[in-house]
Amino acid sequence: MGFEFLQPVSQIVEEYLEDIALQSFGKKVIVHTKDNFPELDAVKIAIIGVLDNRGQMDGKDHVHLNYIRKELYGLYPGNWHLNVADLGDIHAGETIQDTYYAVKTITEQLLKQNIIPLVIGGSQDIAYAVYRGYDKLEQMVNYVNVDARFDFGKEDEDMSARSFVTRMIIEEPHNLFNYSNVGYQTYFNSQEEIDLIEKLYFDAYRLGEVCKDITVAEPVFRDADFVAFDMGAVKSGDSGNIVKFMPNGFDGKEICTLARYSGISDKVSAFGLFNHNDTKQEAALIAQVVWYFVEGVQYRSYEFPFGSRDNYIKYIVAFEDEELVFYKSDKTDRWWIDVFSNEIGNNKVKNVALLPCSYQDYLSACNNEYPQRLWKAQRKNII
Secondary structure (H helix, E strand, O other), X not given: OOXXXXXXXXXXXXXXXXXXXXXXXXXXXXXXXXXXXXXOOOEEEEEEEEXXXXXXXXXXXXXXXXXXXXXXXXXXXXXXXXXXXXXXXXXOOOOHHHHHHXXXXXXXXXXHOOOEEEEEOXXXXXXXXXXXXXXXXXXXXXXXXXXXXXXXXXXXXXOOOOOHHHHHHHOOOOOEXXXXXXXXXXXXXXXXXXXXXXXXXXXXXXXXXXXHOHHHHHHHHHOOOEEEEEHHHEOHHHHOOOOOOOOOOEOHHHHHHHHHHHHHOOOOOEEEEEOOOOOHHHHHHXXXXXXXXXXXXXXXXXXXXXXXXXXXXXXXXXXXXEEEEEEEEOOOOOEEEEOOOOOEOOOOEOOOOEEEEOHHHHHHHHOOOOOHHHHHHHHOXXX
């Protein structure tokens, strides 16, 4: 099953849960304690701690999630009806490969049970192990990385929090269909890495672009399967992380908005938070990021995939020698562009017909500007 790798939450957290208000979130969560492992039949989200920081070379040797859990469980839930379980922690294995195996195995089991793994690391290379949890599902994966860096590395480089995306791209099985970075800061990424993003038709959004209009990122999350946040993408003035100081980055409100976009996406089936520095100050923001993700999952509209198009307004834009067909939901005002695809490659992707887009994409098409997201989709032979 894989759940044997999980250790109960610490005694400190257990004692804290006994004393918090009955209305608090911690009283609603089914927690793995030394005397009880949660029943998962009706669970929608499963929190997993990973206490392994070896991939972050400048991180602490020892991590725990006590501060984060106490901050999170002291918050009050919204009008939520979904069930959340805290499955406890995966402790660092004898080798980092042991940790990866445990994370992959548990992720795979939860995905098969239609439970969203909410993984709190640890260094961000743990995201690679979560990604590998999709291997036996025989589906292609759209991965979104909220990060100041692309996390590419050399092929012969040992995997770390700074190089794990390269392993996603080059290692078999080749499940990675699309990689999107949200919030990169140009001076942290070489020109060769920026060129590689373009060469592979991946998506990347600069920090300034997203901060100017955060809604440009929403379609990216709507098309994601797995979303990972590097907490280094948040400026230290808002995160409280002074262990590794970041003068620029998202503010607290923006990172919580991106977490809600992740949660409200019908397609996102795994979510991770990594590269925190195990401080009380940063724990407060991480708890609120988790809260907003759970809030988003609660209010999913389940518009993907379309069961019927009766609830959508269809817009046709004449564009040179073709027609671009857009759909707007009259329920959420979200937009899609119609993309007719053939089966590709190993038949893992079939009939990818609707690509999430924004109202701005529609306006651009009306102004005879080809939507960038559609152009990249075409270059990757979706259609």
